[in-house]
Amino acid sequence: MKKLIGIMLTLLMSLGFVFCMACGQNGGTGGGTADDPYAHIPAEYRFKLPVEEYEPDRVCGDTSTGEACAYRSSKTEFDKNDVTLSFYFGTYFVYDDAQTQLERSPFRDYPFLDLYCKAYKPVGTLFEQTGEHFIKRNNGRYISEHYDKYKAIFVCNSHWQLTEIIFNTKEVIKIPAELFTESEGFISFQIRAPHLLDENNIQTFNSVIINYRLEEDKVIIQDDMKIQY
Amino acid sequence: MKIKRSLLFLSGIIFFLCCVGIIISVTSLDGTRSYAQTDAGATVQTVAPDKISSVKSAKADCVDLSGAESQSSTVGSIFVHGALSWIDDDGIAHPLRGVKVIINNRESYNNSPVYIDHPVVMCIADDNGKFSVEIDNACGPLNIVARVYAGDDNVIVKRSNSTKDEYFVNSDVHENVMVGEHVYLTVSENMNSEEGQALQISQALLTARDFVAEMTGSQPASVYASYPGLGSNCNYSRSRREISILKMNAISTGNLPNSYASWDVIMHEYGHHIEYELGIIESVGGTHCFDENDADVLGNKLNGIQLSWSEAWATVFGLVAQNYYGNYLKDIRYVNDTYYDSYKFSKRYDIENVAQRIYGEAGEGCICAVLWDLFDGGVEKNDTIELGYQAFWNVTTSNGIKTFSEFINQFYSLYPEYVNAVGANLTYYSMASTLPEINNVKDISISTAPTFSWVAQGGSARFPNDRFNLVIYDDSGSEILRTGDINTTAYTLTQNEWNKVLIANSQCFTASVVSYSTKSVLTGGYYTDRCEKIYKPTQINKSWTIKKTDRYNEDIISLSAGQFIDYRTTFEAGEQKIIQTFGVADTCIFVYDTDGRLMSYDYNSGYGANAYIFLDINPKTVIVRVRLENNRIGGTFKLAIVNVREDYDIGCEYGNLNYFYDGEQYSTYKDCVNVYTFVATEYRRNITLTVDADFDSYLYFIDPRSTDSISSDYNRPCVFNDDGAGNLQAKIVKKNLTVGVTYFVVVGPYNPSTQSGHFSLNIS
Numbered sequence: 001m002k003k004l005i006g007i008m009l010t011l012l013m014s015l016g017f018v019f020c021m022a023c024g025q026n027g028g029t030g031g032g033t034a035d036d037p038y039a040h041i042p043a044e045y046r047f048k049l050p051v052e053e054y055e056p057d058r059v060c061g062d063t064s065t066g067e068a069c070a071y072r073s074s075k076t077e078f079d080k081n082d083v084t085l086s087f088y089f090g091t092y093f094v095y096d097d098a099q100t101q102l103e104r105s106p107f108r109d110y111p112f113l114d115l116y117c118k119a120y121k122p123v124g125t126l127f128e129q130t131g132e133h134f135i136k137r138n139n140g141r142y143i144s145e146h147y148d149k150y151k152a153i154f155v156c157n158s159h160w161q162l163t164e165i166i167f168n169t170k171e172v173i174k175i176p177a178e179l180f181t182e183s184e185g186f187i188s189f190q191i192r193a194p195h196l197l198d199e200n201n202i203q204t205f206n207s208v209i210i211n212y213r214l215e216e217d218k219v220i221i222q223d224d225m226k227i228q229y
Numbered sequence: 230m231k232i233k234r235s236l237l238f239l240s241g242i243i244f245f246l247c248c249v250g251i252i253i254s255v256t257s258l259d260g261t262r263s264y265a266q267t268d269a270g271a272t273v274q275t276v277a278p279d280k281i282s283s284v285k286s287a288k289a290d291c292v293d294l295s296g297a298e299s300q301s302s303t304v305g306s307i308f309v310h311g312a313l314s315w316i317d318d319d320g321i322a323h324p325l326r327g328v329k330v331i332i333n334n335r336e337s338y339n340n341s342p343v344y345i346d347h348p349v350v351m352c353i354a355d356d357n358g359k360f361s362v363e364i365d366n367a368c369g370p371l372n373i374v375a376r377v378y379a380g381d382d383n384v385i386v387k388r389s390n391s392t393k394d395e396y397f398v399n400s401d402v403h404e405n406v407m408v409g410e411h412v413y414l415t416v417s418e419n420m421n422s423e424e425g426q427a428l429q430i431s432q433a434l435l436t437a438r439d440f441v442a443e444m445t446g447s448q449p450a451s452v453y454a455s456y457p458g459l460g461s462n463c464n465y466s467r468s469r470r471e472i473s474i475l476k477m478n479a480i481s482t483g484n485l486p487n488s489y490a491s492w493d494v495i496m497h498e499y500g501h502h503i504e505y506e507l508g509i510i511e512s513v514g515g516t517h518c519f520d521e522n523d524a525d526v527l528g529n530k531l532n533g534i535q536l537s538w539s540e541a542w543a544t545v546f547g548l549v550a551q552n553y554y555g556n557y558l559k560d561i562r563y564v565n566d567t568y569y570d571s572y573k574f575s576k577r578y579d580i581e582n583v584a585q586r587i588y589g590e591a592g593e594g595c596i597c598a599v600l601w602d603l604f605d606g607g608v609e610k611n612d613t614i615e616l617g618y619q620a621f622w623n624v625t626t627s628n629g630i631k632t633f634s635e636f637i638n639q640f641y642s643l644y645p646e647y648v649n650a651v652g653a654n655l656t657y658y659s660m661a662s663t664l665p666e667i668n669n670v671k672d673i674s675i676s677t678a679p680t681f682s683w684v685a686q687g688g689s690a691r692f693p694n695d696r697f698n699l700v701i702y703d704d705s706g707s708e709i710l711r712t713g714d715i716n717t718t719a720y721t722l723t724q725n726e727w728n729k730v731l732i733a734n735s736q737c738f739t740a741s742v743v744s745y746s747t748k749s750v751l752t753g754g755y756y757t758d759r760c761e762k763i764y765k766p767t768q769i770n771k772s773w774t775i776k777k778t779d780r781y782n783e784d785i786i787s788l789s790a791g792q793f794i795d796y797r798t799t800f801e802a803g804e805q806k807i808i809q810t811f812g813v814a815d816t817c818i819f820v821y822d823t824d825g826r827l828m829s830y831d832y833n834s835g836y837g838a839n840a841y842i843f844l845d846i847n848p849k850t851v852i853v854r855v856r857l858e859n860n861r862i863g864g865t866f867k868l869a870i871v872n873v874r875e876d877y878d879i880g881c882e883y884g885n886l887n888y889f890y891d892g893e894q895y896s897t898y899k900d901c902v903n904v905y906t907f908v909a910t911e912y913r914r915n916i917t918l919t920v921d922a923d924f925d926s927y928l929y930f931i932d933p934r935s936t937d938s939i940s941s942d943y944n945r946p947c948v949f950n951d952d953g954a955g956n957l958q959a960k961i962v963k964k965n966l967t968v969g970v971t972y973f974v975v976v977g978p979y980n981p982s983t984q985s986g987h988f989s990l991n992i993s
Contacts, residue, residue, distance in 0.1 A: 052460065059501040059510070061462025062494050063540065063593065064518045065574060094526050095690065104690055105520070107585055124421045127478060160514050160527070192575070205575035229461075 090152030305408030324358025496547030589688015703735035729825025793856035814864030836933035902977030922988030928959035
């Protein structure tokens with residue numbers, strides 16, 4: 001079982017994509033210091049990332065879609081009926097102002113952003129969905145109306161390696177108890193942007209995984225924080 | 230003791246394989262050495278040969294390498310046949326093509342779980358996933374088991390563990406196979422195991438590798454893939470020659486391939502390997518999306534255009550390779566189409582119809598679209614080019630190009646005939662500016678040059694196109710004019726430039742814009758397509774040649790309001806020319822060289838409102854433009870051109886309109902005629918002109934008011950005569966001349982190029 005959890009952990013930690021951006025390019029508004037231009041931003045919104053050893057001839061990863069999401073918790077053990085976590089999400093916008101960003105990426109001005117929790121159980125080397133909970137729909141245009149809300153700051157070092165992601169928005173979510181059906185499984189917190197006229201046409205997507213273990217009525221999550229980008 | 234025995238075993242088996250050389254193989258392979266763990270946990274050792282040649286017949290020697298007793302002394306052939314397949318996530322079986330298979334003889338020790346596989350034969354599965362091996366001189370019986378690898382010795386999938394074990398799948402064991410027997414093995418692996426997933430990954434990699442080998446004629450450098458890859462994405466490490474493939478479900482929508490089935494991603498990463506091999510990559514890393522401008526994202530133009538090129542080429546490479554092997558891949562979902570399908574996407578990405586086309590030379594998706602359209606059979610509006618596999622390969626991989634800008638310039642040099650044809654796509658995907666438009670198309674005239682405008686584009690908010698050249702072409706697509714650098718998005722041709730366009734031997738002209746982005750590194754120039762043909766302002770074009778043998782040349786033409794005519798005139802000989810108009814219309818003449826530079830012009834120096842030009846030029850081509858001075862009205866005129874020679878010493882008089890003197894001796898000069906004027910008076914209204922010469926003379930008498938063509942009929946206004954008095958002398962009789970009118974008289978030999986001499990012109 002431990003082996004299985006390990007496999008799942010490896011698998012799920014790899015879910016996502018690299019999104020290295022110019023250092024301090026996106027953000028850096030007043031309140032910071034020379035050493036840390038984002039010092040004014042509350043620590044809970046800031047997610048430091050492990051930085052791999054720099055390889056000059058390593059080609060960056062496969063093509064990305066663009067969103068980032070994360071969760072954070074002050075504890076790892078919960079009552080099954082009260083698994084409440086803080087979720088963070090956002091996207092990297094290339095340009096400093098919404099107008100330029102909108103002009104350059106009008107197709108990304110999504111009308112909705114849906115939040116989901118989906119439950120999965122391991123099957124063989126992969127996994128299978130066991131439940132789903134729709135959390136909420138955020139209305140309002142992604143760039144033209146909520147640029148600051150959805151704008152995440154991607155901080156890079158001089159080698160274009162991503163070192164930190166800083167979010168601007170947070171949702172505190174209570175995960176329904178009925179999603180915890182397996183002795184071991186995971187919950188995927190997902191952000192999805194459906195097309196205005198076609199709900200099945202998902203324009204962008206990402207998710208962060210919460211691995212859990214169920215012991216009677218207790219849910220024990222593996223990590224107290226995780227970020228996916 | 231055990232160590233000693235193992236060493237003996239290893240050296241023995243290496244000797245066995247190297248000496249006997251056994252094998253069926255369709256390709257030459259480098260040897261590898263690997264150790265693997267069986268699924269039962271028993272230790273198995275496998276030693277592959279260092280070098281394996283392509284021999285059809287497999288031979289094995291009856292050598293007891295393990296020290297175990299041989300069960301039989303019978304020597305002969307054993308035939309092993311195999312059928313290999315992998316089963317995709319849809320449950321569809323596909324042949325396992327091109328993978329390495331080692332036929333082992335399995336020996337166990339006294340029914341213990343420990344066994345040793347003795348490699349007997351290695352071969353490569355064919356395109357149907359099959360192999361057949363004849364083991365000659367086998368000492369049967371053997372316990373035959375086939376070990377099927379996820380790749381071959383050039384491309385192989387390995388585990389991500391520290392020892393990088395190669396993936397393989399064993400067939401069932403056929404025990405006690407006797408000499409002369411045929412063994413039929415099957416291996417069919419689904420995607421429920423990492424071994425099966427690795428086999429599918431190998432199929433994508435081998436497809437990519439084989440395509441490179443086909444295009445280059447040689448095997449590329451070896452590479453391996455690690456699976457499940459570590460980290461947060463699939464990538465390629467040059468220093469390790471390692472492709473890392475994540476293990477990940479496509480949980481976003483359920484409609485896209487899992488990571489191990491994302492052939493587009495896997496072949497894309499292999500494409501990076503080839504880019505390094507070919508020296509067409511200079512990527513600094515950083516994120517990349519299809520629909521962003523990487524120069525803007527990175528805030529660095531050079532890094533951005535290098536990144537976007539390397540990523541786009543790798544993507545298109547994979548799709549082109551799949552297309553090349555389409556017959557083999559047609560039943561595999563997400564493969565051999567125009568979509569880039571990734572396990573991490575929420576939707577398919579169609580590079581044939583890239584939706585976001587504003588990102589230009591640093592836009593991964595835009596470059597993909599242009600490259601794909603160059604390759605494929607152009608059926609789209611903006612795509613009329615089909616390079617095909619080899620030409621596409623050659624033009625995208627040669628000379629170490631590392632950016633789209635470098636690529637397009639190489640493309641232009643190799644395919645100059647496609648410079649404008651690819652322009653439609655370059656505009657569509659924002660590398661080039663928009664097509665030039667003429668803002669004042671209704672107003673352009675001979676004296677009002679067109680004003681062109683366009684949208685800069687370039688794909689970047691930070692590094693847009695900011696320098697341009699306007700190129701004008703004639704009907705046939707030949708370049709007439711290229712402007713200097715323009716730093717705005719509108720331009721009015723100068724009068725000289727416009728003249729050059731107008732005098733070009735073409736009824737119409739077209740235009741394109743060449744765009745550059747000069748901030749940071751210079752990129753471009755990107756040609757647009759040519760705009761629609763534009764007719765020159767009511768222009769008529771004619772060409773004629775004034776020959777050495779010509780005495781007098783004329784052309785009569787009527788122009789409507791606003792029209793003008795350009796005579797592309799080539800002079801075979803002579804230096805001085807008289808170019809003049811006759812008739813009653815108010816005409817003017819402009820003479821240009823072929824570059825559009827004005828050489829001479831005249832409005833009213835001729836008779837009445839006619840124009841008259843004396844021009845001193847060597848034999849060459851000039852443009853003689855004639856129009857009515859008032860371009861709001863039409864009219865008819867005659868243009869006349871004669872070769873003359875300015876040489877007072879020999880009495881040759883011409884364009885100063887001097888009267889000739891009755892009976893005075895004159896001379897003609899080679900290649901020339903003499904021109905005089907005669908003014909009719911009350912006393913000289915009816916005249917007879919004769920030439921008394923020592924050569925065969927010719928005589929013209931021109932009424933400057935007339936546009937009538939020259940005639941031998943003395944009653945017509947403009948007449949000519951060859952032989953008059955005697956057998957050689959020209960003579961013209963004219964009656965009822967108009968008093969005060971200055972008539973033109975041309976005297977010359979029958980053939981000015983061969984005849985000249987003295988003459989007198991007599992009037993009575």
